[in-house]
Amino acid sequence: MGAPDQERRQLREAVQRQPSDFIAWVMLADAELEAGDVARGAAAATQALQLRDDHPEALARLGRARWMQGQPGDAAVLLRRAAEQVPQHPGIALWLGHALEDAGQPEAAADAYRHAHRLLPGEPYITAQLLNWQRRLCDWRDLDRLSALVRRAVAQGQAVVEPFAFLSEDASATEQLTCARQRAAAIGTDLPALPPTTVRDHGRLRVGFLSNGFGAHPTGLLTVALFEQLALADRLDLHLFALNGDDGSDIRVRLQAAASVLHEVGGQP
Template sequence: MSHASSERAQLRAAVTRQPADFIAWVMLADAELGAGDIQAGEHAAQRALRLRPDHPEALARLGRVRWMQHQHQQAAELLQRACQLAPHHPGMALWLGHVLEDANQPEAAAEAYRRAHALAPDEPYMAAQLLNWQRRLCDWRNLDALSRQVRDAVAHGNPAVEPFAFLSEDASPAEQLACARQRAQVLAQSVPRLPPRPLRSHGPLQVGFLSNGFGAHPTGLLTVALFEQLRRQPQLQVQLFALNADDGSPIRRRLQAAAHVLHVLAGQPHAAIAQQIRAAGIDILFDLRGWGGGGTPEVLAMRPAPLQVNWLAYPGSSGAPWIDYLLADGFVVPHAAEAGFSEKVLRLPRAFQPSDNTRKVESAPTRAECGLPAQGVVLCCFNNSYKLNPRSVARLLQVLAGVPGSVLWLLSGPGQADQRLRQVARQQGLDPERLVFMPKLPHPQYLARYRHADLFLDTHPYNAHTTASDALWAGCPVLTTPGQTFAARVAGSLNHHLGLDAMNVADDATFVATAIALGNDPDALQAVRGQLAIAREQSGLFDMAAFAEDFTALLHGLARGHGWRGDDAG
């Protein structure tokens, strides 16, 4: 039994013996929620609240329950009340920040994180949460100091920093690995492991994919056409384990039809999810979330499958002893970079990222309807706002200044992010109206807008990933500066596998010079777009039937190395 399981058992015994023990009920609520058991956590929080009505610790736990149940407004009200009653409690301010994020109150969330950090200024977890949210809001106050605090914490072995958020820092692969390893070590001590199960020796491989993105989400958009092709592979059976409920989207319906089985696991405790994966007889389990938000590394840590693989959604090393392999390609993880990964690196002979090659690029609204001027080059960057750091924005604005009459088309960010970026442009002597913001739209509508975009300008150190695939599929060239980390090499991998290595440039100065040259030379820009149009059809990057063949061959080779013989022993 793990430490966490033992603690839960002891707390359950304690409240049975002493049902009036308020502190034990609060601690039990924490333990149950930490195990993903929302129902048991709610029961414990409600019992604590009955013992001491309006007590901030009990209110905070019930608020956390409502947050996990996606009842964001109720959660916000409970946490706000708790913070009023305990104004000097940094943990409650932190939870309030999480809840306000999801309640679509981004600026209020930032204030909550700022308060948590002010109450515990030496606590790296608070600094990391504030840093991550300020990046999302393009609020660059004290950014360098916060980043230094977070990187120093990782350097000193502090496990408080979230690995996904750390990908946005200008850190080395070794720092990213250290960050992930530190989180994994803490988790490994608190999660029970299932008894080992060997890989089957013959018959079709049972291949599982665990994600909270099986729907209208980047993961669903990238994988759905591949799963449709894998359905035709007789030696593979695909099972999808959805941590998210059915969102009613066409992508979800396609995923349901493509999989041999789609298991809906939303809201279930971690141990129950792991048991279902084990009961399904999965041989190779792909983690399609990793350290990203909404994932369940606890499930993977229980080892429900003999072989476990990090792929696609978390662009870096898991640092986790329960992940055996990382699926990559020779560009995103060159052989010389393997020291930055805890996993053994598997490489496809193509770009590691699949995509939906059935998606249609519809006709776009007029330029005027998109907020674009009638004339002029449209430079775009539809990356999430947290990737728009000072370095990336500086080079975007340099390009804007160097291409007269151009506009920079960006994805609208949360809160006051757009206004802050316009203020930066104003400070650089640029008309802030040359920044045009596109609201978040359903994927087909967003994809159609690329018809008005002339050139996509990437960010660093966290590239465009799904967004780069969308741009290239829609015929918009992507200019990028591949870096040292996985997250900084994804757009470069797509360009490389298209044969467009000229769009992968060495540094910021070359990035700016290349973009300005293309922006001021319509013939040169049209030539690049022409090369992309040909490469899209001929390179194989978007050939999902061939991807499925390569993917299947790689899995067969992996399984044979672990004793599987396919139909030979059947």
């Protein structure tokens, strides 16, 4: 059992022993959400709110859970309530920005990221989020300084800058590759090692693709023809693992038809 799993088990035992321990419930909500168990995380945050109604730390965890459950509007309401109580909390401001972004409120999201950046000006992840949204909104205020901070973070090996956001920067191909490699390596350290395997030399090869964009989304639009051609070749047992739900779009229907199996896995830890 890894350290994070052991921590979750210990926190679950702690709240069973002392169900009135507000801090333990908040910590458990954090641990469950970090592990991707959104339902348990939301339940722990709800229990914390029952102990201390409208407490910002519990509101923030429940808001984060609602965002992870694909309910950005509800998440934004909860996170804004939390942020109003603790305006000097950069983490809550950052989560609020994420929720507002997905709720279709880009200007408000940029404002939340800007506030988080004022609170933590040396945190490159927050700086990169703000920079990305200011570019999207054609907001050129302080852009050169923000860009320099983000590029410096990549040069210094800080693997917190999202490669998709960094694509908007006037960076060299080498810088772009460095950013992507750093982020991939950071994600890879959190994944368990795969067991050794061999590729079979006969029959159809089973291949899986995982995405949160299998639908009317840039990923779906750009890949559906590829998957249809792969299906026509009849050399692959093609599995698509969709982190997003069925949006009822024509693209989703085509993806479903092209895949051997389309798995809906968005609700899983």
